[in-house]
Structure formats: structure tokens, C-alpha cells
Amino acid sequence: MTTRALDPVARAAVEAVLARRTSGAVVEADNLALLAALPDGSVELAYADPPFATGTSRRLQTIRLGAGERERRGFRGGRERYEVTSDLAYEDGLPLADHLAALRERVREIHRVLAPDGSLYLHVDWRTVHHARLMLDEVFGPERFLNEIVWAYDYGGRSPDRWPRKHDTILWYAKGDAWTFERDAIDRVPYMAPGLVGPDKASRGKVPTDVWWMTIVPPGSKERTGYPTQKPVRLLERIIAASSRPGELVLDPYGGSGTTGVAAARLGRRWLLADRNPEAVGIARRRLAADVAATT
Ligand SMILES: C[S@@+](CC[C@H](N)C(=O)[O-])C[C@H]1O[C@@H](n2cnc3c(N)ncnc32)[C@H](O)[C@@H]1O
Numbered sequence: 001m002t003t004r005a006l007d008p009v010a011r012a013a014v015e016a017v018l019a020r021r022t023s024g025a026v027v028e029a030d031n032l033a034l035l036a037a038l039p040d041g042s043v044e045l046a047y048a049d050p051p052f053a054t055g056t057s058r059r060l061q062t063i064r065l066g067a068g069e070r071e072r073r074g075f076r077g078g079r080e081r082y083e084v085t086s087d088l089a090y091e092d093g094l095p096l097a098d099h100l101a102a103l104r105e106r107v108r109e110i111h112r113v114l115a116p117d118g119s120l121y122l123h124v125d126w127r128t129v130h131h132a133r134l135m136l137d138e139v140f141g142p143e144r145f146l147n148e149i150v151w152a153y154d155y156g157g158r159s160p161d162r163w164p165r166k167h168d169t170i171l172w173y174a175k176g177d178a179w180t181f182e183r184d185a186i187d188r189v190p191y192m193a194p195g196l197v198g199p200d201k202a203s204r205g206k207v208p209t210d211v212w213w214m215t216i217v218p219p220g221s222k223e224r225t226g227y228p229t230q231k232p233v234r235l236l237e238r239i240i241a242a243s244s245r246p247g248e249l250v251l252d253p254y255g256g257s258g259t260t261g262v263a264a265a266r267l268g269r270r271w272l273l274a275d276r277n278p279e280a281v282g283i284a285r286r287r288l289a290a291d292v293a294a295t296t
Pocket residue numbers: 029030031032049050051052090091227228229230231232253254255256257258259260274275276277280
């Protein structure tokens with residue numbers, strides 16, 4: 001498959017970020033086109049949250065109850081009226097082999113654009129984690145593996161016949177034999193057994209382990225954009241605070257609703273996001289503009 005190069009407007013936006021004339025850009029493009037426009041070693045941190053190979057499109061409808069023409073079964077079998085306030089989707093229908101081939105091509109490019117002390121966080125779930133780990137071993141080298149982070153949440157339906165699948169996996173690999181880990185910049189979490197560590201340590205909390213308990217973006221919260229599979233800003237803030245420094249460049253080739261850009265901007269990093277879905281790009285740009293306006 002051929003991927004078109006970035007259009008001149010997107011290219012100029014990317015060059016302005018690389019030259020530090022602006023702090024960030026969201027480009028509407030296949031991420032291979034963005035990656036091809038980046039010089040070797042130009043990115044300090046990459047976070048990639050590709051589709052999860054579900055074999056279908058990922059769709060999210062947001063509804064408002066108590067108004068509108070539609071009806072659904074409500075509490076105790078009664079009928080309730082509702083209206084659809086947003087209906088957003090992105091494609092995730094590739095057969096597994098094609099999905100993995102496309103991902104491998106992008107992981108190779110991410111490796112090329114990372115700085116010598118840069119790193120990649122690749123966000124996957126049970127469908128592809130085993131393939132992704134081998135792929136990253138192949139491209140980065142098994143000795144560059146740093147962590148397999150488990151993001152555990154607790155929301156949604158329960159399986160009647162197996163343990164509910166309530167975690168994603170984030171694989172962290174370094175490009176070289178040195179990498180950024182800003183331990184003191186990481187948000188701290190409560191000890192599981194505070195009585196065992198004494199009051200001082202207990203009140204400070206601890207640096208999280210590789211298992212992160214963190215809620216999904218709650219329905220109805222201010223943070224929620226309506227974009228399917230939106231990740232929490234808090235998750236990205238933890239990654240960016242730990243693995244980059246102020247002023248450095250953070251890349252998200254599967255930008256979606258712009259979560260990585262919001263977290264990077266709040267932490268004073270530069271950011272480059274790509275998404276091929278125009279609806280995602282619109283949401284990310286509006287969200288970033290509103291967030292920057294709210295904090296200046
Ligand atoms: C899992 S979502 C990302 C969600 C994002 N982390 C957030 O918090 O909103 C994956 C995104 O990748 C985009 N995508 C998939 N393949 C792509 C490609 N080859 N180039 C650019 N974007 C792509 C989809 O349109 C979708 O928005």
C-alpha cells in the first residue's frame with residue numbers, strides 16, 4: 001500500500017514544531033506519512049495506542065436521556081426516551097496478519113525517529129500483546145525491554161464464564177542503553193499496607209509499580225470527548241512525566257481524541273500527533289485549543 005506524503009500545510013506545521021517555533025501540531029494523515037517527515041533521532045518519547053485488532057469498527061454513541069424521539073427499555077422494563085448526541089467511530093477491521101504487518105512497519109519507523117536515549121510505550125491488550133512483545137524484541141532488541149505495565153481499570157460488563165478482562169498492557173522499550181526515568185516527577189500512590197512502612201512514608205505514598213490502577217475516563221465526566229477508546233489524561237501524564245523532560249518532543253502516531261497532546265502541553269513538552277480520521281483530528285484540535293486557553 002502506498003501512503004501519500006504529508007500535504008504542504010501539515011508539513012509546515014510539523015517543521016514548525018521540529019524547529020521549536022510552535023509547541024505542537026495535530027496532523028490529519030496516515031501516521032507513516034508523518035513518520036516519513038521526521039528526521040532520525042528527533043523524538044524523545046513515543047506513545048502509540050493503535051487499534052486493538054478487534055476485527056470490527058470501534059464505535060461510541062453518546063446519548064441524552066429524557067429527550068428526543070427514540071425509545072429504549074429502561075428501569076424495571078419501562079420505556080424511556082433518548083436522543084443521540086454524538087456517534088463516532090474508527091476502523092479496526094483488518095485481519096490480524098495485516099494488522100500486525102502494518103504495526104511492524106510503523107514500529108520500525110518509530111524506532112528510527114527516536115533519539116538515542118528515547119523510548120516507546122506501546123499500548124495493546126490481550127488480543128495482540130504476545131505478538132507485540134515479540135515484534136518489539138525484534139525491532140528494538142530484547143535487551144531494550146524495560147517494563148510490561150498493566151493498566152488495570154474496573155468498568156463495564158462482566159463475563160459470566162471467565163475472569164473479566166479489565167486491563168490493558170503497555171510495553172515500554174528503550175532505543176539505546178540509556179533512557180529517561182524521572183523518578184521524582186512521578187505522581188505517587190498509596191501503599192497497599194501503610195501500617196508496614198510507618199507514618200512518614202505512608203503519607204508520602206510510593207512510586208507506582210508496573211501495575212497501575214486507574215479509572216477509565218468516566219462517562220459524563222468533563223474529560224470525556226465521546227471518541228471511542230479515549231484514554232485518561234492522567235495515564236499519559238504519568239508516562240510523559242516519567243519518560244521525558246520539559247521542552248522535549250512527544251510523538252503519538254495514533255492520536256485519536258488528542259489525549260497525549262493535552263498531557264504533553266500541560267507538562268510543558270512539545271507534541272506531534274497524527275490521525276487519519278478527520279473526526280479525531282477535529283476533536284483533538286478543539287480539545288487542545290480549549291485546554292491551552294483554560295491554562296493561560
Ligand atoms: C485506540 S485509538 C487512539 C485513542 C487515543 N489514545 C485517545 O486517547 O483518544 C486509535 C486511533 O488510531 C487511528 N489510526 C489507526 N490507524 C492509523 C494510521 N495508519 N494512521 C493514522 N491514524 C491511525 C484511528 O483513527 C484511531 O483514532
